[in-house]
Amino acid sequence: MTKRIIPCLDTTLDEQGRAVVVKGIEFENLRYAGDPVELAMRYDAQGADELVFLDISASYERRDTMTAVVGKIAEHVSIPLSVGGGIKSIEDFERVFDAGADKAGINTAGVKNPKLIKEAAERFGNDRIVVALDCKRKFEDLTEGEVDKTPVQLEDGKKAWYEVIIYGGREPTGIDAIKWAKEVQALGAAEILLTSKDRDGTTAGYDIPITKAIAEAVDIPVIASGGAGDVEHMYEAFVHGADACLAASIFHYGTYTVGEIKDYLRKKGIPVRR
Numbered sequence: 001m002t003k004r005i006i007p008c009l010d011t012t013l014d015e016q017g018r019a020v021v022v023k024g025i026e027f028e029n030l031r032y033a034g035d036p037v038e039l040a041m042r043y044d045a046q047g048a049d050e051l052v053f054l055d056i057s058a059s060y061e062r063r064d065t066m067t068a069v070v071g072k073i074a075e076h077v078s079i080p081l082s083v084g085g086g087i088k089s090i091e092d093f094e095r096v097f098d099a100g101a102d103k104a105g106i107n108t109a110g111v112k113n114p115k116l117i118k119e120a121a122e123r124f125g126n127d128r129i130v131v132a133l134d135c136k137r138k139f140e141d142l143t144e145g146e147v148d149k150t151p152v153q154l155e156d157g158k159k160a161w162y163e164v165i166i167y168g169g170r171e172p173t174g175i176d177a178i179k180w181a182k183e184v185q186a187l188g189a190a191e192i193l194l195t196s197k198d199r200d201g202t203t204a205g206y207d208i209p210i211t212k213a214i215a216e217a218v219d220i221p222v223i224a225s226g227g228a229g230d231v232e233h234m235y236e237a238f239v240h241g242a243d244a245c246l247a248a249s250i251f252h253y254g255t256y257t258v259g260e261i262k263d264y265l266r267k268k269g270i271p272v273r274r
Contacts, residue, residue, distance in 0.1 A: 002271045004049035004244035005258050007251045009036045012057040019069045023249050033252040037072050044077040046258035049273055051081050058086025059108040060167045067099040074100025084132050093120050107132035108166040114187055121188030131184040132193040134169055135162040135177040150178040152209045162210050169197045181214045191221040203229025206237045215241025231264040238270050
């Protein structure tokens, strides 16, 4: 099975109300990265396998997803388009799909109402439903025999558990990320878009411990997200169980093209599409 390279368009509204792609560090200190339609066309031409459009402020601002922008992107690209941010009802799923999305992602609303994931999967087909799982390392409240926390061995030998966070990383939930991943699989999600807030925007590499742990815990594809700084980081994520790698900064600011990354991975023995 070939591995996928997926550019991500983290999109919000600027002070003039225009849709703009931004990139931050640990979900904060956002800076301008470009126009969503122009970037989408660029990555389509470069040979990206899919494209993810995330309306990163929709849930926090309690507004609908930017379906007009989704529609413009869908008109200009030929690759699968996955859309997330602000989806909180079956009607929201319908609007996103009607705008041209091939897949739709749910995060905050799914945590608050898990039945929505099941209902959407049954209504639209589970191959179209992605659950975005944002999480953060936690070191407290991790004791032997703790039933609701799954310890994960870190690179330095320490152990942590990973807490699910919602509303764009602003609100902790107390939910264990690995247990939530298993639950969303049971509810019918097609894949998990996994982002570690600790690594987001740092270019220090994906959070391999949680990527590996969740990939081993579920049977559905896991998309690694948060922290890609070079091609070696993607190789490492694939070796440790990721089915796809999502990245933003390295594409937006011209560090690599999609083609350059695929050439590198191919030489390292990772099966990727041409």
